Amino acid sequence: MQTNQKPAALSGYQKVVIFILAMTQFTVVLDFMVMAPMGDILMKSLSLRPEQFGLAVSAYAFSAGASGLLTAGFADRFDRKKLLLFFYTGFIAGTVFCGLAVNYHLLIAARIITGLFGGVIGSITLAIVADIFSLEQRGRVMGFVQMGFGASQVLGIPIGLYLATAWGWQTTFIMIAGLGALIAVLILTRMRPLTEHLLLQRSGSAFSHLLQTVLSKRHRVGFTATALLSVGGFMMMPFSSAFAINNLHITEHQLPMLFMVSGVAALVVMPLIGKLSDQVDKFLLFSAASVWLMIVVLVYTNLSVTPLWLVMVFNVLMMVGIMSRMVPGTALTSAVPEMKDRGAFMSVNASLQQVAGGISAVFAGLIIRQEHPGSPLQHYDWVGYIVVAFSLLSIYLIYRVSRVVRQKSELAAAVPVMPEA
Template sequence: MEKQEPLPFTGYQKFVIFILAITQFTVILDFMVMSPLGDMLMKSLSLKPSAFGFAVSAYAFSAGISGLLTAGFADKFDRKKLLLFFYIGFIAGTIFCGVAQSYQALVAARIITGLFGGVIGSISMAIITDLFALQQRGRVMGFIQMGFGGSQVLGVPIGLYLANAWGWEAPFWMVAALSIIIAALIFVKLQPVTKHLSVQRDKSVFQHLWHTVAKSNYRVGFTATALLSIGGFMMMPFGTAFAVNNLGLTNEQLPMLFMVSGVSSLVIMPLIGKLSDKIDKFKIFAFASVWMMIMCVLYTNLSVTPLWLVMIFNVLMMIGVMSRMIPSSALTSAIPDLQDRGAFMSINSSLQQIAGGVAAAAAGVIVTQKSKGAPLEHYNIVGYVIVAISILSIFLMWRVNNLAKKKVNIEEAPVDEPIPLAE
């Protein structure tokens, strides 16, 4: 795995990458578009900030629960049918958001959207693992996760433009309309993904869920994912407040900051994806983790800083974050056996959501503010906590890397009987 020629994609594989990337884009855009609508929604529905915050977190909470609930039967069906089922549910939830005219209806709509949308990423990961060799997955992850950068670049300005022209409901109708077209493409063009059905052993969905959680190798992957999510999410909740109150940026400068970060991630992700298919994925992850640690400590200790320099710091941090995300996702995808992939990805996705919530809560305990508009205090402590978590993440990802290499060696060995990796 030191230096290798990347495997080329077939025409059909390119279509799969496109359809999964655009599917992921709509799911992330649906989540991201809530943020710029905050002020408009609070005024329209007479909401307090805490109530709006609950409406946003309702999605993540329901998405985390959904992943655990669906893990047991995630490997019992054709993955194409499973993807279509949850994507249609996601579309229904998004339409419900568009017609909601009360706070209670909006929260219910966000819960429904989260229950269905929160599972789509894990189903996509299972499809990627089924259809692409490990030597291709770095590039695939790079393209799929461009949805995050694309939603940052497009979600804020388009969402605000449509909301200002036709009301806060308009962005949800836009996401729903685009999603209906994508669902039709999935139905017509995506081939059934059923190879995993031939190796199913567990008769009960509860048995399947328990057997997946019980495997020690899988738990290494779950723990690595949770730690990565905690480290990645700790700075996010107070990023805007720190930029305004500590770095001296204005609210008018924030959209430009988000857009520059989003564009940089769109450029970085495919490059890191290609690189991680050419050289050792763990080495890229370890180097990127050290880079991110340095940037976090420097950034969280800044005082008043000009916009151009804050942009440079954000881009440099984004390079570290994305360069960890892509190789770690590719390596973790190699751990589960064929018959367990759906369940593994569902549990992994749930832990990601839940860990993100834990990270936000932990950051809220650490960071303080003496008065409204005063500089945040102890934000640099968050940076140091991320360093400690990142060091643990490197160790865990080293173990994941060893498991992935062992799995590849087993799969490539000319044996008559399959040798299960996880025990």
Template sequence: MQNENSFSPYQKFVIAVLTLTQFSVILDFMILSPLGDTLMKSMNIKPAQFGLVVSAYAFSAGISGLLTAGFADRFDRKKLFVFFYGGFIVGTLCCGFATTYPMLVAARIITGLFGGVIGSISMAIITDIFTIQQRGRVMGFTQMGFGASQVLGIPIGLYLSNAWGWEAPFFLVAGIAIVIMILIGLRLQPITGHLALQHDKSAVMHLWHTIAKRNYRIGFSATALLSIGGFMMMPFGSAFAVNNLGVTEAQLPLLFMVSGIGSLFVMPIVGRLSDKTDRFWLAAGASLFMMVLIAVYTHLTVNPLWIIMVLNVLMIAGIMGRMIPSMALITGVPEMEDRGAFMSINSSLQQIAGGVAAAFGGMIVIQKDKFSPLEHYDTLGWVAIGVSVICIFMLGRVSKIVKAKTSKTVMQKVDTLIEV
């Protein structure tokens, strides 16, 4: 008999395909940060305009998620997955063919309309296929797409960019995504268990009933706060490294590769810890660690590359150390019949909050000319720290909701056994 905490061969395949999907979607988004300095110089755009390129994806992804939330529990999750992933591939190709700033913004909007929903569908698939005791490890593995994008995707993308122009990385992402799409079509089974539990006659009512639940709104708020801190600083990371810390364009791929390797080691460990310890306290401790590193990093000046690498690895450990247990905790909030809608709204708010943060960050950060140091990046750090403090308190409320729900489920099972 298989242990309920171990993974079946099919579950391992699902983890693998979701991780690969995350890799492609995250790479498409993450590649903008290391290309930021190159794009600002080649298209002659300012930090505020680059912030709009980042936020255009986030805002369109958020709007798309809200529009599809009411329908998310009314279809086979595999069909939804294939439809939106196909649109994401088209949007990514449009980014590669963009030749002007307005075209690039439009392409990012198209990519966001489809790509922004993929994460919520993945989360719904995870909650349908895996028990809550398994989800921390699953999150740890699927979030390895983040690390893999830095170890493999971003360095390769930067080398391609240096050789053939900034458009080349987008064609790389599209090629990878097409291979993954074939795997999804051939091997992923239909996921329809939630369809029998639907009671709302209209998509609008289902969306409204999901938003109207107080516990769900607390979960949404925690996710939005988690997103704000990271999105605020991330788009300007490469420009800060090049113009403030003395990292050369040739050294950037190595910096991202080392940071990614560090995250690949950290994420599975955090995932296991998340399933064995109290997720709230793990997220709270990692948040405090991250806040200290943000305060240090955003006040750095020119330093040896190895010091910058070490601080980047530690900061990513803090970010992932809070993100994995937090998201695993939040998946315990919705009931099965609401998971698709909950995850869509949750992902939408995450994207919209990130878009607001990126745009806000673009207004704070100033660069006098293409080669001047970024100014006020340290201010962004203090704002991110303040938001993280509020986020800890909100995660505490989510933890109480999930624990109460788990206790209720256990009592219902005991009562059923007694009756039998």
């Protein structure tokens, strides 16, 4: 069982790291998330069918998945600060290319480049969190780091939608790249090198390290759980704005407010859930949040024309469910690998998550139908039923992850080992 001891206080440097990682997540999440609210704009401006837009979203996910697998074997052999700076710089360049795209094919190519670099940043961030913060602190820390998700909706998405409406969707990506350049300077100047894991490395090739990471039974449980967690979001999110506009009759001018309200809810909920996750059993919190989310999804995906205030309520309830699953689930999964394997584990984990999400977005694009631009989306409720089924399965898999973490903690208590940061 999870202990309820009071988490250690955070140092000044740890708070600086949290801010840098949160801002890094803000830009990476915004770059991906903004595709959903701009979905209706992109589908109309580039004359895209639902399956084409699903592929545009998945292009990032598939390239991110490939990148995660390619870098997994090397992820534990470099200073994590340098690794983060390298991939974040590539992410900024890819985002600039998105802003320069003038047609569908160039956009696909730009999203592939962005995914190759951006898709690895999340795994590096998790490895840094696991290196610097104890398990008793990680729920709280992940709550703050994942606030980038909410902040992207409160600030990034409304501003991005305004720019897309006023000067074209390309300007949104230019804005993200400019902000990313400022954050890269912070990483370079304020973050200390992270090399302690290098002292624990075994001899052998990068491929053998990757193979050992993948073949570990304990790791495979974490991989499977994380992959399934991404299915729901990737199936519903890409078509969320098109559903809101064409089915619920939310106007394009109301859309930024809708995302802003959801984002404010995330900003409020994330720190609270993070603290709660460090005080109660993480699996029980995850299970309760999953049941909550399943109920909201079933109702929401079956709505027709709905007043704006009620749509806002449902989006807030859905956001609470998503965040309340994400924080404890991520904290538990981060505790599965040993320090020497964290980089490889997180890279493979992020890779499988992106690939599973990419397949989900493509699959959703094949399920959903739209007779012509502006007509209601058909079969969005089918997507909701599939999300519920995968949510049920994820509860069982996170239970297995929690057992692995508990067994690891019991073994560490019985056998003296080098303490982790």
